[in-house]
Amino acid sequence: MIEVKNITKTYKAGDIKFNALNNVSFSVNDGEFVAIMGPSGSGKSTLMHILGALDSPTSGTYFLDNKNVSTLSDDELADIRRDKIGFVFQSFNLLPRTTVLRNVMLPLVYAGIHSAERENRAKNALRSAGMDEEHFHHLSNQISGGQIQRVAIARALVNNPSLILADEPTGNLDSKTGEIVIGTFQKLNEELGRTIILITHEQEIAEHADRILFIKDGILIEDRTTHQKRMAKV
Ligand SMILES: Nc1ncnc2c1ncn2[C@@H]1O[C@H](COP(=O)(O)OP(=O)(O)O)[C@@H](O)[C@H]1O
Ligand SMILES: [Mg+2]
16 A cells, blocks of 8 residues: 655755655555654654655655655645545644534535535544544533544544554553553554554554554664564464
8 A cells, every 4th residue: 555665855954954754665555553653853743744645755755555646746645635544643633612523524524525424424433433422512622632532533534544644643641541542543443444554652552553663863773563463463
């Protein structure tokens, strides 16, 4: 599904050039659950933006479902983001003073889905993300951190994307709530076959994935299969 070849992302500040990503290569198969780990500033979010077709590399190629993403037009990129990819951003970007249900329905407005169908799909996405029905009509600024996370996950699911990209989705949660949220990703992967790429700096969270990529100073330094995956294969 994903093939990243020799990707470099260079930022310039005046005369100074800085490689946020340096010659990174890896591939991800359909249905894999991959965690990306690395210290703050190591290039994780930069990589996620490239994988999500929100940004392009300075050099190197990125193939998504055998399409060379770097050669696509803005319209084609927008179509890919709308149809194939679900994002859970580091800041959740929920609309305040708007109900949970409406927040999840919003991406479908842009996708041109009519309203009865929007509501139906949004409710299903909320259920898949483990949100209680009683909270569907609460305002998004009146729910807890763990619930906000679930709404953000539901919103990423509502387009039925084959690829889910999540940037530190458990970052601000206590460890118990974090485990529940990661359980939601695991279910989406195991039961619905979604491909998941999740950034985290917590080892315990990363161990729920099949595979962990370690990034340091923009370089991919390790790519290993987790215990979780090895157990599943036995
Ligand atoms: N738009 C940008 N312009 C210049 N430098 C950036 C930009 N975005 C990120 N960086 C720098 O690139 C490096 C990697 O950032 P980032 O990908 O956000 O790291 P991480 O998500 O691992 O914390 C950091 O040093 C950061 O300051
Ligand atoms: Mg980041």
